[in-house]
Amino acid sequence: MQASGPIHTVEIWLGAFATLAVFSFLYRENRAYRFAEHVLLGLGVGFGVATTITDILLPKWYVPLVTALAQHRWGAAGIGLLAGILGSFWYGMYHPRTIWLSRLVMGITIGAGAGIAFKAQINDKLPQLIASFKSPYVPPAKASGYNTTADNIVFIVVLTCVLAYFFFSFQHNNRLLRASAHWGRLFLMVTFGVFFGNTVMTRMSVFIERVWFLLTQWLHLAR
Amino acid sequence: MGLQRRLQLVLAMASAAGDLDRRWLYTALFVAVAIPVFVKMRPPIPPSRDTLGVYRAIQATPPGRLVMLQPTWDAGTVGECRAQFRGIVTHLMRNGIPFVVWTSNPSSPPFYQPIIEEAATRFHRRYGVEWADFGYKVPGDQVAFAVQSMARDFPQYMRTDIHGTPAADLPLLRGVRDAGAFWLAISIGYNPTPEFIQFMEAVYGTRVAFAAAAINSSTLYSYIDSGQITGILVGARGGAEYEMLMGIPGQGVDIIIAQSFGHLLIILAVLLGNLALLGQRYSRARSREE
Numbered sequence: 001m002q003a004s005g006p007i008h009t010v011e012i013w014l015g016a017f018a019t020l021a022v023f024s025f026l027y028r029e030n031r032a033y034r035f036a037e038h039v040l041l042g043l044g045v046g047f048g049v050a051t052t053i054t055d056i057l058l059p060k061w062y063v064p065l066v067t068a069l070a071q072h073r074w075g076a077a078g079i080g081l082l083a084g085i086l087g088s089f090w091y092g093m094y095h096p097r098t099i100w101l102s103r104l105v106m107g108i109t110i111g112a113g114a115g116i117a118f119k120a121q122i123n124d125k126l127p128q129l130i131a132s133f134k135s136p137y138v139p140p141a142k143a144s145g146y147n148t149t150a151d152n153i154v155f156i157v158v159l160t161c162v163l164a165y166f167f168f169s170f171q172h173n174n175r176l177l178r179a180s181a182h183w184g185r186l187f188l189m190v191t192f193g194v195f196f197g198n199t200v201m202t203r204m205s206v207f208i209e210r211v212w213f214l215l216t217q218w219l220h221l222a223r
Numbered sequence: 224m225g226l227q228r229r230l231q232l233v234l235a236m237a238s239a240a241g242d243l244d245r246r247w248l249y250t251a252l253f254v255a256v257a258i259p260v261f262v263k264m265r266p267p268i269p270p271s272r273d274t275l276g277v278y279r280a281i282q283a284t285p286p287g288r289l290v291m292l293q294p295t296w297d298a299g300t301v302g303e304c305r306a307q308f309r310g311i312v313t314h315l316m317r318n319g320i321p322f323v324v325w326t327s328n329p330s331s332p333p334f335y336q337p338i339i340e341e342a343a344t345r346f347h348r349r350y351g352v353e354w355a356d357f358g359y360k361v362p363g364d365q366v367a368f369a370v371q372s373m374a375r376d377f378p379q380y381m382r383t384d385i386h387g388t389p390a391a392d393l394p395l396l397r398g399v400r401d402a403g404a405f406w407l408a409i410s411i412g413y414n415p416t417p418e419f420i421q422f423m424e425a426v427y428g429t430r431v432a433f434a435a436a437a438i439n440s441s442t443l444y445s446y447i448d449s450g451q452i453t454g455i456l457v458g459a460r461g462g463a464e465y466e467m468l469m470g471i472p473g474q475g476v477d478i479i480i481a482q483s484f485g486h487l488l489i490i491l492a493v494l495l496g497n498l499a500l501l502g503q504r505y506s507r508a509r510s511r512e513e
Contacts, residue, residue: 026249051329055359059382116367123425124417124451131449195441198458200489201482202303202438205459208256208481209302209474215260222260 016218019210061087132159158187234502237495248492255488256481264480265472273447274464276454277432280407281314288406289399290315290322291429293419295363295412297330300436306462306475307434308411309338313469316346316354321395325357325381327366328412332358332385351384351393358385370418374402374427402427407453414439420451434461 021036065080086108092101134152143149164177165184172178215221270278284290292311296304315322324339326332339354348354360381361369373380377399378390390396398404402423407430410416415433423429430453433443437458446452456465459482462475 027246047330051359052362055329056362112368116371120367120418120421123421127425127451128445128449131445191441195438198437198439198441200486201458201460202436204256204482204485205302205437205478206299207252207302208459208478208485211253211256212260212474212477212481215257 012217016214019214023210157183162187231505234498234505237498237502239502252485252488255484258484259477259480265476266480268463268467268476268479270464270468271457271460273444273455273457274461274468276447276452277311277409277434277456277461278314278454278465278468280430280432280453281311281318281320284318284320284406287321289395289404290320291405291408292322292324293408293410293412293416294324294326294331294335295328295410295414295416297328297334300413301334302478303436303458304411304413304434304462305334305338306459306466306473306478307456308335309342309473310456310462310465310469310471310475311409311411311434312339312342313471314465316342316348317469319346319348319353321353323355323357323395325360327359327361327363327369327416329359331412332356351388352395355390355393355395356385357381357383357390366416367418367422370416371422374422374429376401377404402429405429407432409434411456412436415443417446420446424451 018036018039021032024030025033061080061083065077065084068074068076068080086105089101089105092098132155134155136149136153136156138148138152145151161180161184163184164180165182165188167177167181172181281290292308292315294304294308296308314320324335326335336356339356342348343350343354350356369380378396381390383389384393402408405423405427408419408423409432410419411434413436415435419429419431424431431451432453432455433446434456435443435458437460440455440457443452443455447455456462459475459478463472463479464475466472466475
């Protein structure tokens with residue numbers, strides 16, 4: 001569905017101006033770049049405040065509270081009011097005499113966050129720990145691929161070496177421990193290389209999307 | 224000219240290139256990634272195992288079972304995630320698999336909604352019966368609480384869709400209570416939502432798949448190995464592979480081809496940079512000798 005019309009044209013021109021203004025930083029720092037940067041920051045903050053009011057505060061707190069009050073559901077209304085009072089405690093941090101109020105809600109938030117994180121980590125990491133116990137030999141009948149045994153051996157070697165690298169309980173005087181820690185460091189370097197390669201890929205995709213936008217949608221040079 | 228003389232010349236040239244203004248590299252990169260705009264190319268893009276994992280999970284959805292989509296991509300990740308989302312939505316619509324959409328990023332709806340509407344028009348799918356959009360529901364930093372709550376009681380948490388229709392009144396959600404009603408949940412964005420694994424897959428057995436920006440994909444592979452997710456679409460490559468699987472080559476394929484040209488240039492620049500370093504060392508050694 002291709003949008004058209006004067007508003008779409010204005011959108012394209014604004015997008016092109018913003019893209020070129022940001023790209024102009026690659027030449028050197030300049031006013032167009034700074035203007036685009038400040039516009040982006042302003043839009044981000046304004047948009048964030050507006051959506052917090054329209055999409056969070058109103059539908060999740062104000063409307064249920066007003067509805068509960070209108071329907072004389074005092075329990076629900078009480079919970080809504082309590083949430084509003086507790087939420088307003090956050091603003092206590094702006095004055096030394098009321099800062100203790102913000103600490104109350106901070107404590108509640110940290111407690112709830114820690115509790116949910118504990119549960120989340122168990123559900124998240126435990127299956128991975130279990131999955132790391134692999135057999136160095138998989139009979140062909142049970143193998144999911146022709147190289148399952150080789151995969152498992154590589155996995156076990158890499159896992160053991162990396163764990164050895166992070167083993168700090170005593171000095172690495174033992175030759176075997178020293179060698180495996182050394183290999184562990186090399187494996188980690190390979191992993192960081194993979195991370196960096198993927199980083200380049202993402203940045204490149206973002207850049208290409210903008211270049212293609214300029215060439216095809218703004219300048220209509222092709223397609 | 225002897226071999227040694229030639230080598231000296233190459234190193235001297237490389238040494239000079241080492242002082243190249245980086246703006247020339249930016250220009251070269253711009254030109255390199257722009258080539259496929261003018262020269263149409265369609266090289267084969269075979270799907271990887273990770274992409275097939277997502278495809279097969281959707282393909283295996285039993286009739287009538289729901290899929291949950293959580294797109295969190297926006298302007299900053301259009302290049303990575305738009306093609307992924309388009310491929311997945313096309314697959315769901317084409318197979319007539321009912322799905323719901325919600326997001327934890329307020330700037331995401333203007334980007335994902337046109338894609339769904341386009342696919343719904345193309346495959347004649349009815350809103351409220353075959354798909355529903357709940358829009359922006361929760362800030363990204365509160366998503367752990369949100370996923371846990373919606374997994375427990377989806378209609379109660381969502382309350383209303385983007386048109387203000389109560390969730391319980393949508394034919395699509397008839398009989399839906401908790402996350403057990405969802406066959407598959409897919410998080411699509413710069414950094415997908417691991418809470419789907421922690422509070423849906425682990426508790427209700429809902430299958431989970433991710434579509435992520437390449438930059439964040441490395442840390443997600445362990446979830447495939449442990450069987451916690453069925454697959455990942457990795458950046459523009461994953462999007463391109465999915466587009467090819469669906470037979471709708473589009474932006475993902477275009478980007479991945481342009482990316483190949485960009486990567487070639489980067490590899491050349493790395494080689495040239497190393498050669499320049501060697502050349503400068505050689506020049507310094509020569510000047511010390513003289």
